[in-house]
Amino acid sequence: MHLTNEQEKILEGEKGDVMERLFRLLVRLGEIYSADSMIPVGSVQVAGVSYKSIGDPGMEFLEDIASKGARVKVLTFLNPAGMDLENWKNLGFPEDFAKNQLRIMDAFKRMGIVVTSTCTPYLAGNLPRFREHIAWSESSAVSFSNSVIGARTNREGGPSALAAAICGVTPNYGLHLWENRQPTVKVKIETDLIFNSDFGALGWYVGKQVKNKIPYFTGIKDANTDQLKALGAAMAASGAVALYHIEGLTPEADSIKKDGLETISIGKSELKESYDKLNTGKTPDIVIFGCPHASLREISTVADKLEGKHLKKPVWICTSRMVKEAAERMGYNEIIAKAGGSIVADTCMVVSPIEKMGYKTTGVNSGKAANYLPGFCKQEVCFANIDDLVEGQL
Amino acid sequence: MKGRTISPGKAEGEALVTSEPIGFYGGIDINTGIVIEKGHPLEGKSVIGKILVFPCGKGSTVGSYVIYGLKKNDVAPAGIINKETETIVATGVILAGIPCVDQIEIEKIKNGDKIFLDADEGIVELK
Numbered sequence: 001m002h003l004t005n006e007q008e009k010i011l012e013g014e015k016g017d018v019m020e021r022l023f024r025l026l027v028r029l030g031e032i033y034s035a036d037s038m039i040p041v042g043s044v045q046v047a048g049v050s051y052k053s054i055g056d057p058g059m060e061f062l063e064d065i066a067s068k069g070a071r072v073k074v075l076t077f078l079n080p081a082g083m084d085l086e087n088w089k090n091l092g093f094p095e096d097f098a099k100n101q102l103r104i105m106d107a108f109k110r111m112g113i114v115v116t117s118t119c120t121p122y123l124a125g126n127l128p129r130f131r132e133h134i135a136w137s138e139s140s141a142v143s144f145s146n147s148v149i150g151a152r153t154n155r156e157g158g159p160s161a162l163a164a165a166i167c168g169v170t171p172n173y174g175l176h177l178w179e180n181r182q183p184t185v186k187v188k189i190e191t192d193l194i195f196n197s198d199f200g201a202l203g204w205y206v207g208k209q210v211k212n213k214i215p216y217f218t219g220i221k222d223a224n225t226d227q228l229k230a231l232g233a234a235m236a237a238s239g240a241v242a243l244y245h246i247e248g249l250t251p252e253a254d255s256i257k258k259d260g261l262e263t264i265s266i267g268k269s270e271l272k273e274s275y276d277k278l279n280t281g282k283t284p285d286i287v288i289f290g291c292p293h294a295s296l297r298e299i300s301t302v303a304d305k306l307e308g309k310h311l312k313k314p315v316w317i318c319t320s321r322m323v324k325e326a327a328e329r330m331g332y333n334e335i336i337a338k339a340g341g342s343i344v345a346d347t348c349m350v351v352s353p354i355e356k357m358g359y360k361t362t363g364v365n366s367g368k369a370a371n372y373l374p375g376f377c378k379q380e381v382c383f384a385n386i387d388d389l390v391e392g393q394l
Numbered sequence: 395m396k397g398r399t400i401s402p403g404k405a406e407g408e409a410l411v412t413s414e415p416i417g418f419y420g421g422i423d424i425n426t427g428i429v430i431e432k433g434h435p436l437e438g439k440s441v442i443g444k445i446l447v448f449p450c451g452k453g454s455t456v457g458s459y460v461i462y463g464l465k466k467n468d469v470a471p472a473g474i475i476n477k478e479t480e481t482i483v484a485t486g487v488i489l490a491g492i493p494c495v496d497q498i499e500i501e502k503i504k505n506g507d508k509i510f511l512d513a514d515e516g517i518v519e520l521k
Contacts, residue, residue, distance in 0.1 A: 048456045055424050157459075
């Protein structure tokens with residue numbers, strides 16, 4: 001791999017111990033995956049934020065590099081934390097958990113990282129442009145930025161993204177290169193997709209089938225960004241899909257090579273199979289929306305459905321701090337709170353300790369959440385569309 | 395057998411082999427080194443001190459921290475052998491300093507085989 005003189009000096013330790021260690025990680029990854037050089041990144045998104053996920057070793061690692069003066073060079077956002085960073089007490093998050101979570105946030109802040117914790121940075125102030133090289137790690141955000149925006153990122157591990165933020169570069173391989181962004185399987189959709197949960201169910205099915213391939217979808221007539229977010233998140237969770245294309249909808253779909261691809265078809269019965277498999281529970285103790293984090297449009301939809309109603313069982317909507325602020329101004333939060341629901345910012349159901357908060361069965365409309373909740377949070381899952389889920393809690 | 399060095403170092407131990415991918419986050423307990431993924435062929439097995447052999451990683455990008463955490467908690471495998479190491483596992487083993495080699499025909503390795511792993515040279519020896 002070609003390194004500039006300045007980059008060689010980092011390896012010789014001229015920029016300090018932390019830079020040397022983190023840059024060495026990037027160089028090693030570049031050598032393994034045959035990168036020709038390092039390329040500058042426009043922004044970074046770092047995973048590995050929740051204390052539940054990274055534990056004491058992760059926390060001590062972050063505190064160690066923060067205390068040695070590591071600072072990020074580019075706009076860097078964080079993945080969801082393990083709790084609402086402001087309202088954790090009222091929502092019942094355990095005190096000892098909160099103490100460690102706040103230590104982690106403090107270490108990130110000292111490195112100059114924007115301590116807004118969200119899996120949808122593109123809805124909260126970190127929006128890459130078409131063809132921009134970035135180093136993001138949250139798998140659903142990687143999928144969204146590669147596919148819907150046409151920015152370029154590999155699926156970064158938490159520490160490799162952090163290294164890219166502190167060094168300002170990433171090795172040039174994988175999805176940074178046009179030849180690796182070509183589809184490797186065609187997915188023909190032969191059914192109507194109505195609810196966002198339909199896109200989640202579809203994504204979950206396709207991810208299982210195609211694993212880490214690059215799907216090219218045909219037959220999806222229209223989809224808004226909430227639905228594309230749901231589709232990509234589910235494919236990244238059940239498989240390792242980091243990029244997809246949709247005929248007529250996504251920016252690279254016209255220019256990629258589409259000849260001679262193996263084809264799979266998905267109709268009504270496959271979609272139903274997906275719903276059936278994701279449903280492991282009977283009646284939810286709690287319904288949680290916002291995986292990935294809810295957009296303002298999704299919050300307004302829930303507010304419409306809850307206006308003047310009274311919830312018998314809890315409904316949470318997870319979102320970013322920025323979108324929560326906008327929803328507050330629009331009065332959505334008040335409508336939801338009056339009905340007995342909660343807007344939860346900075347965190348999500350998968351990385352928060354909901355199993356320790358007394359919940360056993362969770363209702364979701366997200367294919368990604370339905371995929372992870374049984375393993376990570378020991379939850380039974382009711383996977384359904386938003387109408388049925390809200391109706392069930394009234 | 396000769397493969398590609400992912401993370402240098404030498405290790406010796408008993409092989410713990412699976413033909414299924416491993417997702418470290420939600421797959422292996424960071425405090426005990428025991429495989430916890432429901433339905434995984436290695437569920438309930440301990441990876442401590444083993445040469446862990448699996449085709450590739452899967453799942454969450456937080457897996458790198460879990461690998462690092464296993465090492466810090468002294469419950470890590472002694473070495474890792476893959477068919478194809480992707481970025482999440484590569485980042486984890488480099489950070490943790492766990493010897494790791496990929497591009498190995500893992501079908502030739504059986505559970506319980508005594509293995510000498512020279513990850514500096516990318517060599518896997520069955521004893």
